[in-house]
Amino acid sequence: MDNFFKVKNLEEIMEYASLFLLVKAEEVNLFKALNRVLYRDIKADANLPSFKRSSMDGYAVCARDTYGASEANPAYLTIKGVIKMGEKPAFSITRGEAAKISTGGMLPKGADSVVMIEHTDMSDDTTIEVLKSAAHAQHVIEAGEDYNKGDAIISAGTVLKAQEIGLLAAFGKDKAKVFKKPKVGIISTGDEIVSIKETPEQGKIRDVNTYTLFTSLKKAGADPISYGIVKDDFDSLFKVCRQVLSETDMLILSGGSSVGTKDYTVKVFSNLPDSEILAHGISISPGKPTILAKSAGKALWGLPGHIVSALAVFEIIVKQFVKNIAGCKNDKKIYSPFAKLTRNISSAHGRVDFIRVKVSENNGELEAEPVLGKSGLLNSIVKADALIKINKDTEGLNKGDRVSLIPL
Amino acid sequence: MDNFFKVKNLEEIMEYASLFLLVKAEEVNLFKALNRVLYRDIKADANLPSFKRSSMDGYAVCARDTYGASEANPAYLTIKGVIKMGEKPAFSITRGEAAKISTGGMLPKGADSVVMIEHTDMSDDTTIEVLKSAAHAQHVIEAGEDYNKGDAIISAGTVLKAQEIGLLAAFGKDKAKVFKKPKVGIISTGDEIVSIKETPEQGKIRDVNTYTLFTSLKKAGADPISYGIVKDDFDSLFKVCRQVLSETDMLILSGGSSVGTKDYTVKVFSNLPDSEILAHGISISPGKPTILAKSAGKALWGLPGHIVSALAVFEIIVKQFVKNIAGCKNDKKIYSPFAKLTRNISSAHGRVDFIRVKVSENNGELEAEPVLGKSGLLNSIVKADALIKINKDTEGLNKGDRVSLIPL
Numbered sequence: 001m002d003n004f005f006k007v008k009n010l011e012e013i014m015e016y017a018s019l020f021l022l023v024k025a026e027e028v029n030l031f032k033a034l035n036r037v038l039y040r041d042i043k044a045d046a047n048l049p050s051f052k053r054s055s056m057d058g059y060a061v062c063a064r065d066t067y068g069a070s071e072a073n074p075a076y077l078t079i080k081g082v083i084k085m086g087e088k089p090a091f092s093i094t095r096g097e098a099a100k101i102s103t104g105g106m107l108p109k110g111a112d113s114v115v116m117i118e119h120t121d122m123s124d125d126t127t128i129e130v131l132k133s134a135a136h137a138q139h140v141i142e143a144g145e146d147y148n149k150g151d152a153i154i155s156a157g158t159v160l161k162a163q164e165i166g167l168l169a170a171f172g173k174d175k176a177k178v179f180k181k182p183k184v185g186i187i188s189t190g191d192e193i194v195s196i197k198e199t200p201e202q203g204k205i206r207d208v209n210t211y212t213l214f215t216s217l218k219k220a221g222a223d224p225i226s227y228g229i230v231k232d233d234f235d236s237l238f239k240v241c242r243q244v245l246s247e248t249d250m251l252i253l254s255g256g257s258s259v260g261t262k263d264y265t266v267k268v269f270s271n272l273p274d275s276e277i278l279a280h281g282i283s284i285s286p287g288k289p290t291i292l293a294k295s296a297g298k299a300l301w302g303l304p305g306h307i308v309s310a311l312a313v314f315e316i317i318v319k320q321f322v323k324n325i326a327g328c329k330n331d332k333k334i335y336s337p338f339a340k341l342t343r344n345i346s347s348a349h350g351r352v353d354f355i356r357v358k359v360s361e362n363n364g365e366l367e368a369e370p371v372l373g374k375s376g377l378l379n380s381i382v383k384a385d386a387l388i389k390i391n392k393d394t395e396g397l398n399k400g401d402r403v404s405l406i407p408l
Numbered sequence: 409m410d411n412f413f414k415v416k417n418l419e420e421i422m423e424y425a426s427l428f429l430l431v432k433a434e435e436v437n438l439f440k441a442l443n444r445v446l447y448r449d450i451k452a453d454a455n456l457p458s459f460k461r462s463s464m465d466g467y468a469v470c471a472r473d474t475y476g477a478s479e480a481n482p483a484y485l486t487i488k489g490v491i492k493m494g495e496k497p498a499f500s501i502t503r504g505e506a507a508k509i510s511t512g513g514m515l516p517k518g519a520d521s522v523v524m525i526e527h528t529d530m531s532d533d534t535t536i537e538v539l540k541s542a543a544h545a546q547h548v549i550e551a552g553e554d555y556n557k558g559d560a561i562i563s564a565g566t567v568l569k570a571q572e573i574g575l576l577a578a579f580g581k582d583k584a585k586v587f588k589k590p591k592v593g594i595i596s597t598g599d600e601i602v603s604i605k606e607t608p609e610q611g612k613i614r615d616v617n618t619y620t621l622f623t624s625l626k627k628a629g630a631d632p633i634s635y636g637i638v639k640d641d642f643d644s645l646f647k648v649c650r651q652v653l654s655e656t657d658m659l660i661l662s663g664g665s666s667v668g669t670k671d672y673t674v675k676v677f678s679n680l681p682d683s684e685i686l687a688h689g690i691s692i693s694p695g696k697p698t699i700l701a702k703s704a705g706k707a708l709w710g711l712p713g714h715i716v717s718a719l720a721v722f723e724i725i726v727k728q729f730v731k732n733i734a735g736c737k738n739d740k741k742i743y744s745p746f747a748k749l750t751r752n753i754s755s756a757h758g759r760v761d762f763i764r765v766k767v768s769e770n771n772g773e774l775e776a777e778p779v780l781g782k783s784g785l786l787n788s789i790v791k792a793d794a795l796i797k798i799n800k801d802t803e804g805l806n807k808g809d810r811v812s813l814i815p816l
Contacts (some may be wrong), residue, residue: 084613106611119443141782153790154790191494203459336747374463374549
């Protein structure tokens with residue numbers, strides 16, 4: 001079978017990431033918009049703020065009246081009135097006058113500056129002494145100073161966090177148009193896999209992969225759907241895969257690692273409508289026996305049965321494909337931290353290696369300690385906080401090297 | 409009023425974090441356990457794996473039969489049978505015999521090692537040549553090698569991620585006992601605040617704080633509940649605060665910044681049952697006008713009206729209080745990255761300053777660029793990715809200093 005020779009390297013695989021159909025849009029209430037991906041660029045439809053506001057408690061004044069004022073030589077101003085919060089001032093001021101104002105209050109006509117209450121004294125009931133010179137526009141937020149009408153405020157593809165949601169609220173958007181969460185169907189296969197509710201007989205193990213991948217998909221912003229454990233034969237697999245393909249935006253098959261499963265996965269994917277096997281094997285470790293196919297514009301994955309390998313492939317590769325079909329372009333609040341390696345690691349030339357590490361803090365820097373032990377053990381990923389990458393053109397990394405962390 | 413003098417420093421405030429009532433427990437389906445906090449230590453109730461498994465495709469053998477084997481001098485073994493995936497082998501092997509086995513298959517009695525298929529050749533239909541010496545236990549995962557019965561596997565207070573959820577699945581826990589999400593009531597106050605659905609008249613602004621805090625609380629693992637905008641008078645505030653206190657685990661009041669609001673907040677908190685004002689002002693910037701009170705074992709917060717300040721206080725202080733009452737002890741997968749500062753920043757002695765920064769990557773390191781501009785502007789937190797802290801005993805930080813990031 002030709003497909004057996006479609007081993008691709010990591011760069012080739014990542015080039016496929018933009019190949020698949022984007023999900024559609026939906027409207028969500030702003031209270032439910034956390035981590036959702038904005039569908040359209042949003043522009044300011046008004047000035048923010050819409051009026052000239054004070055950013056301090058004090059007195060609105062004409063700055064010029066205070067020039068040269070000091071404790072020894074205060075400026076005397078007549079209190080014209082008090083600005084009520086949330087109201088347009090009913091009066092204006094002119095030279096020689098001041099208006100009491102709170103933080104957030106609207107400046108009256110004629111005022112161009114605010115003197116902090118701490119820099120004033122009451123001279124009598126209707127007069128203040130200003131003890132310090134105030135600059136023009138001091139403690140004032142001008143209309144439109146935050147955003148001007150027409151400004152681009154958030155671009156399509158942005159993952160909405162608290163700040164952006166606050167900004168949408170400021171512009172009165174109580175709903176946000178966002179990309180739907182991609183539906184991703186999960187299938188576990190393998191004759192040795194039983195439901196986690198069962199006590200496995202000798203030779204059988206519980207279905208760890210469905211739960212781990214389901215949770216990872218949720219964390220990545222997808223809407224995972226479990227299709228359960230499917231028997232290791234062509235007809236059963238084909239039937240379920242066709243169903244998943246019609247009901248979801250992406251398929252992830254994993255679990256069994258018997259030779260039969262591996263054969264069936266490629267055969268099943270090849271027989272789905274309009275399908276193409278893009279990769280049968282990736283030159284990375286762990287994760288080599290990964291299959292990527294395309295059917296009707298959707299990505300189909302065959303992940304390794306070992307959960308340690310499956311999770312690594314998910315975090316390194318599949319997640320980016322999920323984010324791409326989710327419309328995500330600008331997850332700017334997420335940055336990969338760097339850490340210093342605590343020991344030498346050797347690696348095979350010609351293959352990209354991913355090493356599990358435990359991260360800790362030491363003297364103002366993060367340190368990455370490789371987690372040793374067999375790759376088939378769950379405890380190695382429970383102990384690890386992140387993966388680090390060793391490029392294929394090196395023979396390893398040295399103690400003290402700075403490495404980028406892929407958080408787990 | 410005495411309370412006006414209860415300005416506390418950051419360390420004093422953080423000492424209060426363990427003072428409040430923990431939330432109760434509930435059971436959740438394992439599919440819904442992401443980011444939930446484990447209620448009880450979990451121990452292994454069986455060996456994992458429960459049987460001796462192969463970690464490669466190949467042949468189960470007696471290692472001793474292969475000692476000294478090489479391509480020039482292969483060991484010849486008789487194929488006794490094929491191990492079916494998911495089944496206990498129906499036969500055992502003795503010296504001179506081998507059993508075909510797949511990754512994950514159960515070793516037959518008598519076998520102590522696995523030879524990879526790549527290191528064998530078929531001699532005839534029933535005989536293999538082993539081309540390489542195999543060590544005892546090679547490519548074998550022993551029963552209990554991942555976890556032994558009785559081992560502590562996940563401790564109470566752990567925030568459950570994909571790995572831990574996979575581990576719970578492996579031990580057949582289809583439900584997890586977790587701490588309930590803390591309910592946190594949000595109140596916006598201030599006569600200038602209007603619903604985001606309204607077009608504010610001159611002098612009024614939309615309720616940005618409710619949405620920003622709601623989202624931040626969700627991200628922190630809480631179950632936020634909005635109690636809307638409350639009028640700036642004692643009776644209205646008292647009534648709603650008493651309701652929030654009876655219905656939730658924590659109260660966050662914010663919004664208005666008129667002098668009236670500040671006064672009412674302390675007065676209302678003081679009049680709630682069994683209450684104590686713990687802090688009226690914190691010596692940090694931004695965020696000085698923060699109020700912390702305790703009533704009936706629950707924390708009540710009065711946050712600054714400016715959302716930039718309110719969000720900073722939330723991320724720096726309130727979040728830790730939320731995590732504490734949520735039972736969270738071990739959010740080990742979250743570590744604060746470090747970054748190099750791109751310019752000097754000065755700071756006032758005797759006060760802890762938090763500076764908004766934009767984070768980028770440069771030559772294998774993160775860089776933190778201070779976001780300049782007035783603190784009252786929303787765009788400054790939309791541009792920023794994180795906060796950095798300047799301690800009270802310094803007069804600033806220098807370009808090139810390594811700083812810990814508090815992600816926003």
